[in-house]
Amino acid sequence: MKRLVVLFLIIVGINGLVRAQQNKVPTPGEIAKKNVEDLDKRLKLNGTQKSVIYSFTYNQAKEQADLIKRQQAGNSREEDVDKFYKLQNETSKNIRNVLRPEQQTEYDKIIEERLSGKGLKAKNKKKKKGEEEEVESDIKGLLSAPPVQKQDL
Secondary structure: OHHHHHHHHHHHHHHHHHHHHOOOOOOHHHHHHHHHHHHHHHHOOOHHHHHHHHHHHHHHHHHHHHHHHHHHOOOOOHHHHHHHHHHHHHHHHHHHHHOOHHHHHHHHHHHHHHHHOHHHHHHOOEEEOOEEEOOOOOHHHHOOOOOOOOOOO
């Protein structure tokens, strides 16, 4: 009897670990909500702007999720990649049209940071005893040190 209980507990534990390890893909609604929250922090959006931008980003995330599912199923076409990036560009243009001029310049900076990867580096900073330490998020951290040159004596 003890063996059965222990075996049952092991199976339940392994099942819990497997479920915790599975990658959970965010829904289009979650993606849109996070995008609006991130933009609101930097751009100070009003209620109307938030709802319109949510609508744009939700539609983009929904269509891109469909394209990704099609690609994973092996049914993708070359024009799907173009459509994916076209959706991003259209959404960005639509968002810019909703923003005030001072917000547009800040939005351009946000897009630039996202494209260059600077947004990722800012999120990866760690605070350590009052100092900020930047974590490299690109390949530079993997490269070996430059070779040491011999000096003539």
